[in-house]
Amino acid sequence: MKQRTWLSLLLACVLLLVASACGASGQNGGSAPGKQETAGEGEQPAKLRDVQLMLDWSANTNHTGLYAAKELGYYEEEGLNVQIVQPGSGGTDAMVASGNVPFGISYQEGVTLARTQGLPLVSIAAIIQHNTSGFAAPKDRGIQKASDFEGKSYGGWGSPIEEAVMKSIMEIDGADVNKVNIVNIGDADYFTAVKRDIDFAWIYYAWTGIEAQLRGEPLDMIYVKDYSEQLDYYTPVIVTNEKLIADDPELVKAFMRATSKGYQYAIDHPEDAAALLSKAVPDLDAELVLESQKWLSPRYQDDSPRWGEQKAEVWSGYADWMFERKLLEKELDAERAFTNEFLPDK
Structure with a gap:
């Protein structure tokens, strides 16, 4: 579950300019969304509308609600036949912004960059609050705070945002990012890299952190939000x-009604939801899925009044941080980058 690479974001934007000429194929076809009608005797069931959802990475517990x-x-209750697909070489953001895929999984960083480049991507739900x-x-590296990065080797994926984040939190601790040896490890596995090339890396705790526990390889975690x-x-x-x-707002509403129910189920029934994910994606380590799900389920909604809700100040705050550090060419119109319109009421 690595962060999206900066290079793939730029590539996605270039590919989008080509893809956009193809129009919004695939997003308006099929029957209208709505409750599936019960077929009478001798009648065929109402036809479901085919809809694709493109992931950001390989399937994991971020996606359990889906x-x-x-x-x-x-x-199906909403009249939809949803196919969950892996991201293509052009990137999920490009495929969704161009209309070639109606729904996808992205990050606030990706949406922010896309919108400041004029691409019509919109976030309709926050999966985790x-x-x-x-x-x-x-733990044996002795890295317990940002100032401990000095003199250590960091393994990343080559994005300018990595150094900007490190610099930002290190300065709070009175430390110098120039004293960090930054190594591009690409898609290398965290556990292999820390044994071979680096001292620390950027991870999602819900997956890699839980895996470290299961491996008996304890780690120290510095959450960027804490700084x-x-x-x-x-x-x-x-x-x-x-x-x-x-x-087609009705399609978006139907999709989000069902998706919200899926995440609420994962919140209320983490062990059963983990079993569903393992059944759907049998290549995943079932023990890792279960332990990750138990850690993550209460964090989907957390302190929000409902799952998926987004705040304007979160969107503007991060965009301002990016703009101040010259990671954006222009400021973000945060109010247009997201919407809570399609989330069902509690």
């Missing part, structure tokens, strides 16, 4: 595009 909604028939990512190191409210951004989020919202 699989729960599919496995428990919540999407608070940022569960941060810098992790094996700055501006770094407590939404990751991941569910996205669609402006055209679909304008042309």
Whole structure:
């Protein structure tokens, strides 16, 4: 569950310019969304509308609510046949913004960058209320605060935002990011990299941190949100595009009604939800899925009045942080980057 690479974001934007010429294929076809009608005797069941949802990475517990909604028939109840697909080489953001895929999983960082480049990506739900990512190191490295990064080797994926975040939190501790040896390890596995090349890396605790526990390899975790409210951004989020919202809001509402039910199920029944994910994606380590789910389920909604709700100050706060550090070409219109319109009432 690595962060999206900066290079893939830029590539996605380039590919989008080509893909956009294809129009919004695939998002308006099929029957209209709505409750599936019961077929009478001798009649065929009402046809479900085919809808694709593209993930951000390989399936994990960030996505459990999606699989729960599919496995428990919540999407079918809304007249939808949802196919959950892996991201393509062009990137999920590009595919969703162009309308080639109606829904996807992204990050606040990706949506922010896309919108400041004029791409019509919109976040319609925060999967997790608070940022569960941060810098992790094996306990024997003695990295317990940001100032401890000095003199150590960091393994990353080559994004300018990594150094900007490290610099930001290290300065709070009175430390110098220039004293960190930054190594590009690409997609290398965290556990292999810390044994071979590096001292610490940026991870999502719900997956890699839980895996470390199960491996008996304890780590120290420095959550970026603990250093700055501006770094407590939404990751991941569910996205669609402006055209679909304008042309077919009922599809978005139907999709989100079912998705919200799926995440509520995962909140209320973490062990059963973990079993659903393991059944749907049998290649996953079932023990890791279970322990990750038990850790993550209470954090989906956390202190929010309902699952998925987003706040304007979270969007503007992180965008301001990015703009101040020259990670954005222009300021973000935060109010247009997200909407709570399609979340069902509690």
